[in-house]
Amino acid sequence: QKEVEQDPGPLSVPEGAIVSLNCTYSNSAFQYFMWYRQYSRKGPELLMYTYSSGNKEDGRFTAQVDKSSKYISLFIRDSQPSDSATYLCAPAESSASKIIFGSGTRLSIRP
């Protein structure tokens, strides 16, 4: 079993829709949860991070962590064509430990 499981997609939604991206993980020691966005042929960029369980909102993006079910979500409101990219969930055990990346979900927002 992989430490982090993520549906590879592709996921295609119309502009303006709410997008839900999800990951599950198996390591109960994960405490930090990050989401990265990667455009084609570019390096990933950090979108959001949360510590332990709970929600965090930043503009149109909301990150949600449920440690009891080992489930991580990223919601995008009012999706835009510029949001079309691959989204990687990336948990870590501590601030000093390595990050484990999910396989990424390819998202396409149709104009």
Added chain:
Amino acid sequence: GAVVSQHPSRVICKSGTSVKIECRSLDFQATTMFWYRQFPKQSLMLMATSNEGSKATYEQGVEKDKFLINHASLTLSTLTVTSAHPEDSSFYICSARGIAYEQYFGPGTRLTVT
């Protein structure tokens, strides 16, 4: 925000030659840098962790004699792919971590070995 650069962005080399890729943190000091490899439509695979002034720590299955990593300063780490072969063709990405835990990624280097 923190900026990490990589050079070159793209390189084509012949089989059997060596290629060096540079990773620089431009506006912060990075005690730790990471090197990843990414194949098409796949996620990032950590190759090694590089700490300034000490030997790199390689992930299982990564040949340290083939992928030489040097982290001689707080702003520069290099990855040298020695005796490159076509199967080494990939997208190589570095990241740098400063005093906080976030990793900032470089734009990547696309290596093609012919």
